[in-house]
Amino acid sequence: MERPTLFMVCTALVIAAGGIPKGYDEGGFSAAVGLTSFKEDYGLMASEWTHDANGLANRTANITSFGVLGAAFGSVFAIMITDRLGRLRSWQFLSILWATGTLVQVFSSGIYGLLLFSRIWSGLGAGGLCVVTPLYLSEIATSKHRGLTVGVFMVFLLSSLSLGFFINYAANLHMKATREQYRLVEAIPLIPVGFAFICSFFLSETPRYYALNDSTQESLHVISKLRGLPESDPTVLQDLDMIQTQVRENAQQLKGATPWALIRETFSNSSYRQRYISAMTMQIVSQWTGGNGITYYIPEIFSYAGVTGSSNQLVSSGVYGLVKLVFTMIFAWGLIDIFGRRRCMLVGLVCQFCAHVYLAVYMAKQPGDATNKSASDGAEALIYIYAMGWSIGLCTIPFLYSAEIFPTRIRAVCYSSLVSANWFMQFAVVRVTPNMLVGLKVWGAFAFWGTICAIGIVVLGIVVPETKGIAMEEMEQLFAGRWFMAWRARKDFDRDGPFAGNASNEKVEEEWVQTKRY
Numbered sequence: 001m002e003r004p005t006l007f008m009v010c011t012a013l014v015i016a017a018g019g020i021p022k023g024y025d026e027g028g029f030s031a032a033v034g035l036t037s038f039k040e041d042y043g044l045m046a047s048e049w050t051h052d053a054n055g056l057a058n059r060t061a062n063i064t065s066f067g068v069l070g071a072a073f074g075s076v077f078a079i080m081i082t083d084r085l086g087r088l089r090s091w092q093f094l095s096i097l098w099a100t101g102t103l104v105q106v107f108s109s110g111i112y113g114l115l116l117f118s119r120i121w122s123g124l125g126a127g128g129l130c131v132v133t134p135l136y137l138s139e140i141a142t143s144k145h146r147g148l149t150v151g152v153f154m155v156f157l158l159s160s161l162s163l164g165f166f167i168n169y170a171a172n173l174h175m176k177a178t179r180e181q182y183r184l185v186e187a188i189p190l191i192p193v194g195f196a197f198i199c200s201f202f203l204s205e206t207p208r209y210y211a212l213n214d215s216t217q218e219s220l221h222v223i224s225k226l227r228g229l230p231e232s233d234p235t236v237l238q239d240l241d242m243i244q245t246q247v248r249e250n251a252q253q254l255k256g257a258t259p260w261a262l263i264r265e266t267f268s269n270s271s272y273r274q275r276y277i278s279a280m281t282m283q284i285v286s287q288w289t290g291g292n293g294i295t296y297y298i299p300e301i302f303s304y305a306g307v308t309g310s311s312n313q314l315v316s317s318g319v320y321g322l323v324k325l326v327f328t329m330i331f332a333w334g335l336i337d338i339f340g341r342r343r344c345m346l347v348g349l350v351c352q353f354c355a356h357v358y359l360a361v362y363m364a365k366q367p368g369d370a371t372n373k374s375a376s377d378g379a380e381a382l383i384y385i386y387a388m389g390w391s392i393g394l395c396t397i398p399f400l401y402s403a404e405i406f407p408t409r410i411r412a413v414c415y416s417s418l419v420s421a422n423w424f425m426q427f428a429v430v431r432v433t434p435n436m437l438v439g440l441k442v443w444g445a446f447a448f449w450g451t452i453c454a455i456g457i458v459v460l461g462i463v464v465p466e467t468k469g470i471a472m473e474e475m476e477q478l479f480a481g482r483w484f485m486a487w488r489a490r491k492d493f494d495r496d497g498p499f500a501g502n503a504s505n506e507k508v509e510e511e512w513v514q515t516k517r518y
Helices: 006-032 036-041 053-085 087-106 112-140 146-174 179-187 190-202 207-212 216-227 234-253 259-268 270-288 291-296 298-304 310-339 341-365 373-392 397-404 408-439 443-463 472-478 483-496 503-517
Strands: none
Touching (some): 006 053, 006 112, 006 146, 006 179, 006 190, 006 216, 006 310, 053 087, 053 291, 053 408, 087 112, 112 146, 207 216, 207 234, 216 234, 259 408, 270 291, 298 310, 298 373, 310 341, 310 373, 341 373, 341 397, 397 408, 408 443
8 A cells, every 4th residue: 555655754744744833813813802801902801892892892803803804815925926926835925924914913012003014914824824734734645645644734724723712711711811821822822833834945846836837847856855766667657657647637727818808718608607606606605604703702602602701702713623633534535425416415504504503592682691501502512513524524624625616717716716715714604703793783694604505505506516526528418407406416427427327336436537537
């Protein structure tokens, strides 16, 4: 069995550290906003806003969400520079951008305007790293290990999210409520990312980037180094030939095509248009069912569920992060290709819907009341079920679905626009969540998210076909019918498709699809 080399493993671990800034922002920084030391420094104490709850919500939302706004622009910026600077240099540049912005953020010292500026600045780097990191990892991995290698990025992101809550717990428990408390919490991720940044100067550019720039010898050298084989080895030469063939095919596909021409082509073709609308609908539903808005304010959500004491809320938030990590990895690394994208998505939405319904009723009756222990424990349990549903469904599936349903010619422009839309919607959700909790009396926010879940179950259940086991090259047949019959497309494909007929053919199709996808 082919095993990754030590150099390959070390390279993947170093580059995957690019997931830490975004993950820690969702966990570490979002929780730091709730520390007394931070609240006192940035005017977030409730006693200062007795007659203006919306004003406090706005201030909190701005501080929390501006990092996401920066990340949204950073994702677009990263798409523009990766082919110009290269994957590795882009990663290093974006790491510096994030680190310098974080340093300004750490030492903003109660200056509200400077803090908002630094949040956008650091967000540019964090969002850009979320684009460049998976791209780099996918281009150095073998076909057999590509899914696993890119998945390391999510492990780093979600681990740092969960760890951020526990770091806040330790700081809250063992440090005095001074500026040093929240400064330390915010500065922690600079250590692992800084170490990874130094190590990155011992790494190489990806072989695909060298091939894109006609640097055949450099590409061959990097493949040899990553595989731990001599440059003359047939496996190395085969990998080089495959990369060069893909580069030539992509160049031929995109010859003479401008981004605007590709966009027009997408919407003038009924099949492409149907695919794009279904993917965009999935991206919209993924965020407006609560999405990252709940994660960014999860300690506060637990307080509404009856978890008393800031330390207990932080521990519960850390467990919430671990639940997301475990279930995301379980489904992303195997079960999603067993149960299928559609089934995982709908099961996840049902879990989210059930959680929102219970929490809406609970919040309407007794928000934050821990005297009814069974009801409070039920609310806390449903928050974890929500995390499980989000992780097995709309956390990862929209990105996988958006990446696999489009033909090569329009895939890049469609995928990048869909991911950018997701980022900007994430900002919108994170920005309005505090105002929703205040304006809709807490329970109304959960009722709203539950309603979106119900709409998502119906709409996505109709317009999204199953893509498991379907090669990218055969998506045209899957989307050939009417949009409101898309839910049956997988069944029809199995019956009439080129691999239909017997179990051995279906096995051949599955093995071939796995090779093509990863």
